[in-house]
Amino acid sequence: MKLADIYMKFQSDIAVIEKELEATVQARHDVLKQASTHLLKAGGKRIRPVFVLLSAKFGHYDINVLKHAAVPLELIHMASLVHDDVIDDADLRRGKKTINSQWDNRVAMYTGDYIFAKAVETSTFFDNPEIHQILSNAIVEMSIGEIEQIRDQYNWEQNFRIYLRRIKRKTALLIAVSCELGALAAGADRHIQRQLSIFGYNVGMSFQITDDILDFVGTEKQLGKPAGGDLRQGNVTLPALYAMHHQPEVKSLIQDILGNEYPEHADVTPILDAINKSGGIEYSLSISDRYLQKAYHALESLPETEAKTYLLEIAAYIGERKF
Numbered sequence: 001m002k003l004a005d006i007y008m009k010f011q012s013d014i015a016v017i018e019k020e021l022e023a024t025v026q027a028r029h030d031v032l033k034q035a036s037t038h039l040l041k042a043g044g045k046r047i048r049p050v051f052v053l054l055s056a057k058f059g060h061y062d063i064n065v066l067k068h069a070a071v072p073l074e075l076i077h078m079a080s081l082v083h084d085d086v087i088d089d090a091d092l093r094r095g096k097k098t099i100n101s102q103w104d105n106r107v108a109m110y111t112g113d114y115i116f117a118k119a120v121e122t123s124t125f126f127d128n129p130e131i132h133q134i135l136s137n138a139i140v141e142m143s144i145g146e147i148e149q150i151r152d153q154y155n156w157e158q159n160f161r162i163y164l165r166r167i168k169r170k171t172a173l174l175i176a177v178s179c180e181l182g183a184l185a186a187g188a189d190r191h192i193q194r195q196l197s198i199f200g201y202n203v204g205m206s207f208q209i210t211d212d213i214l215d216f217v218g219t220e221k222q223l224g225k226p227a228g229g230d231l232r233q234g235n236v237t238l239p240a241l242y243a244m245h246h247q248p249e250v251k252s253l254i255q256d257i258l259g260n261e262y263p264e265h266a267d268v269t270p271i272l273d274a275i276n277k278s279g280g281i282e283y284s285l286s287i288s289d290r291y292l293q294k295a296y297h298a299l300e301s302l303p304e305t306e307a308k309t310y311l312l313e314i315a316a317y318i319g320e321r322k323f
Contacts, residue, residue: 003317006310010053013063017049020067021074024118035099035111039078042096048073050314051175052182055196057307059186068125069185072135073178075119080142080170082112087150088233089264131181138177145169153234154258156244156251163241164205167212172204195298199311202295207318209288212237213281216272228268231258238287239280240271250274292319 007014025036049070056066084090085098086108092098100108116139123135148166152158179200183193215230216239230237231254244251253274257266275281295315302308 003314006054006313007050009310010050013053013066014046014049016063017046017067017070017074020071024071024075024122025115027114031103031107032111032114035103035107036115038096038102039082039093039099039111039115042093044074044078046074047314048077048174048178051178051200052185054307054310054314055179055182055188055200056186057305058183058192058196058302059188061186065125066182066185068122069131069181070178072119072123073174073181075115075122076135076139076142077174079112079115079119080146082108082115083146086112087146126185128184131184134177134181134184138173141169141173145173149235152236154263155234156236156255158236158241160238160241160245163236163238167205167208168201171208172201175204175207176200192302195302199295199298199315202291202298203315203318206288206291206295206315209238209284209291210318213239213284213288216240216275217281228272231268231271232264232266234258234263238284239275239278242280242283243275243278246280247274247278250278289319 021040022037025033025040027033027036052066052070052073053061053063056069081093082099085093086100086105089100090098091101098108099111119139120132120135123132126132145166145168148162149170152162152166176197177200179196180193183196188196212230215228215237231240240250240254244254250271254271257263257268257271260266292315296312299308299311
């Protein structure tokens with residue numbers, strides 16, 4: 001089954017979530033309303049809400065309850081993208097102008113803050129304090145991840161542990177929380193909640209590593225931007241870390257090319273070639289696969305349901321993305 005088929009199965013419920021998202025980001029202030037709506041209309045995979053819905057299938061499934069878990073998670077993701085675009089000085093997001101490009105950095109930062117606040121407000125639908133604690137912790141950890149990324153920009157001395165901790169906070173955590181909250185909101189057993197959280201974490205780690213690999217081997221059409229964008233922005237990812245660790249001359253090459261005043265305009269083709277020849281891509285793929293295998297293992301003890309099959313299909317999709 002293709003990923004699109006899974007989305008089709010949940011088409012009506014995703015539409016409910018989409019409508020709720022649109023209603024939630026409305027603001028009394030015109031600029032804030034326009035900026036929030038602008039981001040929402042740029043679209044997105046809505047993968048986190050899908051994880052909420054699939055995980056809820058292991059409990060009592062009610063879209064009118066689940067939308068209050070799915071919407072804040074997608075809002076947290078959206079807010080983090082707004083802040084990312086400011087940090088990266090990005091002009092485009094999903095082929096459309098970013099908020100900081102359409103307006104300015106101040107509008108973008110306050111829009112991101114507003115969307116974070118709406119996420120917290122939406123979650124007050126639930127009386128369960130555990131849900132609020134999980135969401136609040138996710139926002140805290142993601143914020144730390146953002147700060148760590150800023151701190152480590154153009155830091156060619158960082159190690160594998162720093163990288164893995166950063167992608168955990170920036171990507172894997174929210175996917176893990178999406179799975180956990182879907183099950184929690186649906187009243188699923190504690191064991192199921194825990195295993196789904198473990199599944200989401202490992203899928204999220206694999207997903208981000210795959211994205212980082214694609215930045216080195218993907219085409220501009222696939223990526224929506226030239227390859228090597230992460231390096232130009234000073235973000236050191238797993239393929240580059242491996243290459244620098246095993247071939248010191250790669251580190252020298254990176255420092256020479258990106259050590260100029262305008263690294264965002266540098267020709268990184270020689271760096272991409274060196275990293276591809278270093279074995280960094282193959283190594284990163286092997287680490288991504290390790291996380292996928294852990295994700296599969298986390299589901300083994302769960303009931304044999306259609307939702308479990310779909311979760312396995314999503315994991316397989318991540319493992320089979322084309323390079």
